[in-house]
Amino acid sequence: MSNRARTSPIRTSFVHLALIGYTLVAIFPVFLTIINSFKDRNAIFRSPLQVPTPSTFSLVGYRTVLGQGDFATYFQNSFIVTIVSIALVLLFGAMAAFALSEYRFRGNTLTGLYMAIGIMIPIRLGTVAILQGMVAAGLVNTLTALILVYTAQGIPLAIFILSEFMRTVSDDLKNAGRIDGLSEYAIFFRLVIPLVRPAMATVAVFTMIPIWNDLWFPLILAPAEATKTVTLGSQIFIGQFVTNWNAVLAALSLAILPILVLYVIFSRQLIRGITSGAVK
Amino acid sequence: MSVAESAVDVVPIKRPVRWHVGVFLFPAFVVYSAIMILPLIETLRLSFYNTVDGAPVFVGLANYKVLFGDARWAHDFWNALVNNFIFFVIHMCVQNPIGIALAALLSTPRLRFVAFYRTAIFLPTLLSFVIVGFIWKLILSPIWGVAPWLMSLVGMKSLFAPWLGQSGSALIAVSLISNWQYIGIPMMLIYAALLSIPEEVIEAAECDGITGWAQFWKIKLPLILPAIGIISILTFVGNFNAFDLIYTVQGALAGPDMSTDILGTLLYRTFFGFQLQLGDRSMGATIATVMFLIILAGVSFYLFAIQRRMRRYQF
Numbered sequence: 001m002s003n004r005a006r007t008s009p010i011r012t013s014f015v016h017l018a019l020i021g022y023t024l025v026a027i028f029p030v031f032l033t034i035i036n037s038f039k040d041r042n043a044i045f046r047s048p049l050q051v052p053t054p055s056t057f058s059l060v061g062y063r064t065v066l067g068q069g070d071f072a073t074y075f076q077n078s079f080i081v082t083i084v085s086i087a088l089v090l091l092f093g094a095m096a097a098f099a100l101s102e103y104r105f106r107g108n109t110l111t112g113l114y115m116a117i118g119i120m121i122p123i124r125l126g127t128v129a130i131l132q133g134m135v136a137a138g139l140v141n142t143l144t145a146l147i148l149v150y151t152a153q154g155i156p157l158a159i160f161i162l163s164e165f166m167r168t169v170s171d172d173l174k175n176a177g178r179i180d181g182l183s184e185y186a187i188f189f190r191l192v193i194p195l196v197r198p199a200m201a202t203v204a205v206f207t208m209i210p211i212w213n214d215l216w217f218p219l220i221l222a223p224a225e226a227t228k229t230v231t232l233g234s235q236i237f238i239g240q241f242v243t244n245w246n247a248v249l250a251a252l253s254l255a256i257l258p259i260l261v262l263y264v265i266f267s268r269q270l271i272r273g274i275t276s277g278a279v280k
Numbered sequence: 281m282s283v284a285e286s287a288v289d290v291v292p293i294k295r296p297v298r299w300h301v302g303v304f305l306f307p308a309f310v311v312y313s314a315i316m317i318l319p320l321i322e323t324l325r326l327s328f329y330n331t332v333d334g335a336p337v338f339v340g341l342a343n344y345k346v347l348f349g350d351a352r353w354a355h356d357f358w359n360a361l362v363n364n365f366i367f368f369v370i371h372m373c374v375q376n377p378i379g380i381a382l383a384a385l386l387s388t389p390r391l392r393f394v395a396f397y398r399t400a401i402f403l404p405t406l407l408s409f410v411i412v413g414f415i416w417k418l419i420l421s422p423i424w425g426v427a428p429w430l431m432s433l434v435g436m437k438s439l440f441a442p443w444l445g446q447s448g449s450a451l452i453a454v455s456l457i458s459n460w461q462y463i464g465i466p467m468m469l470i471y472a473a474l475l476s477i478p479e480e481v482i483e484a485a486e487c488d489g490i491t492g493w494a495q496f497w498k499i500k501l502p503l504i505l506p507a508i509g510i511i512s513i514l515t516f517v518g519n520f521n522a523f524d525l526i527y528t529v530q531g532a533l534a535g536p537d538m539s540t541d542i543l544g545t546l547l548y549r550t551f552f553g554f555q556l557q558l559g560d561r562s563m564g565a566t567i568a569t570v571m572f573l574i575i576l577a578g579v580s581f582y583l584f585a586i587q588r589r590m591r592r593y594q595f
Binding site: 011012015016018019020022023025026027029030032033044045048049088091092093095096098099100103105111114115117118120121122123124125126127128129130132133148149151152153155156159183184185188209212213214215216220231234235238245248249252255256259260263 | 382425463561
């Protein structure tokens with residue numbers, strides 16, 4: 001009885017219909033951008049919804065983007081900033097999470113709460129003083145400034161998620177390590193880190209998306225040509241080429257690409273991380 | 281090393297000094313304090329100062345008097361605050377209910393292609409504001425004609441208007457774009473919460489003849505209320521801190537005629553300047569402080585008034 005109630009074919013097809021409907025809404029704009037980036041100018045305007053055919057296929061937009069903009073530099077900057085920030089967030093976050101979840105010391109709860117402020121209060125509100133500090137330290141228009149800001153921004157959530165996971169690592173295992181003479185550092189790096197690797201991947205994805213997509217800090221801290229990130233670079237490129245639709249659509253497609261690739265790589269990890277507990 | 285020492289001070293004398301606790305905490309503590317907490321405090325402090333003859337002078341609440349008292353400032357500020365509030369209400373009324381509905385559909389037992397739907401619906405959340413803003417600008421543009429063409433399919437072409445360019449509809453249009461982008465977050469969090477409801481509870485409900493809609497409203501919804509609370513507060517913090525989408529779609533002036541100006545864009549213009557207006561650090565810090573207080577009020581309201589009263593069920 002209950003099985004029949006749950007899998008009634010009419011209900012299931014309505015569910016599919018609704019989900020397909022929203023899926024179309026979600027991917028249509030992206031699809032539209034990508035197909036049009038491979039068409040010539042006339043075809044873009046005459047038949048925006050048609051996929052490129054041999055007669056309308058054209059790479060002129062991509063040639064303009066790669067010829068005019070410094071997209072290689074922008075990509076390189078974005079990769080450096082994102083990867084170094086994620087590495088620092090994971091290392092520092094995991095270390096602090098380990099200290100907070102493993103050892104009992106006075107001020108433990110207080111330190112945990114102090115670190116948690118950053119989950120709710122956005123770092124953006126401190127921009128006025130951050131810029132002032134970066135000017136004083138001579139870090140304006142350097143990638144270091146962005147890396148520092150993103151590391152600070154990512155640490156609170158990383159500590160929160162990772163300490164939840166580290167509490168589940170068996171004490172017996174750690175104590176066995178201690179009896180065998182492992183130092184606390186060895187226990188952390190050789191026993192605990194490998195065990196919480198799935199959680200680390202979740203944190204990496206959650207940290208990566210806002211860093212890669214951020215426009216605010218690159219605009220304020222590092223707007224120079226040599227330090228532009230892809231997000232800022234394409235924003236400015238689009239602003240300058242606003243009437244060259246081929247170039248704009250190609251630039252947008254190029255900016256979508258890395259996120260798509262990273263998402264395909266990490267998506268299973270992301271789903272598992274969300275559904276496995278710490279963020280609920 | 282002060283952290284290490286203070287952490288170690290409090291250990292009972294018998295035990296050896298546990299330097300490693302300090303070493304583990306030190307890097308995160310220093311970076312977080314130096315780049316996040318101290319600038320936040322410094323920003324709050326700066327809002328009580330102003331530059332007079334090139335030197336910072338303590339002016340007490342004078343900056344706030346200007347913000348709320350000066351007709352031009354007060355007009356901009358209240359305009360941004362009201363717009364921001366509308367922006368938030370649209371997110372709560374459109375994004376979160378649709379997100380919950382999608383999660384409920386996705387969690388239908390034994391549904392096929394779930395991974396595909398989930399991936400596709402989450403995709404816009406990953407895109408940067410620059411991409412999202414510009415794609416929608418192109419789609420809604422009367423020049424390209426994609427939106428009018430789509431509306432003609434359902435016989436509503438006459439209703440098309442350049443929504444982003446009209447001050448009456450621009451804010452709603454931008455909010456809906458933001459909803460489209462962020463619907464993946466409530467969907468994923470609610471989906472995770474729905475999956476964690478134990479099978480026995482659902483089976484017990486079915487034995488009592490509660491299925492379908494009634495099951496969702498009477499059994500599942502009360503169980504996922506804490507997750508709904510979390511997505512509400514995340515939406516609140518995100519919205520009152522938003523900037524990027526408005527900036528990429530409508531520019532720093534948040535046109536047309538400031539009808540899409542929210543606190544984030546107001547802060548950017550004030551602090552950083554635009555076109556002919558010079559940046560004003562003190563007023564920027566003042567607006568940031570007001571935003572801080574609004575977010576703090578929202579978060580405290582959630583923590584003390586909502587989260588405490590929420591019933592949690594343990595299985």
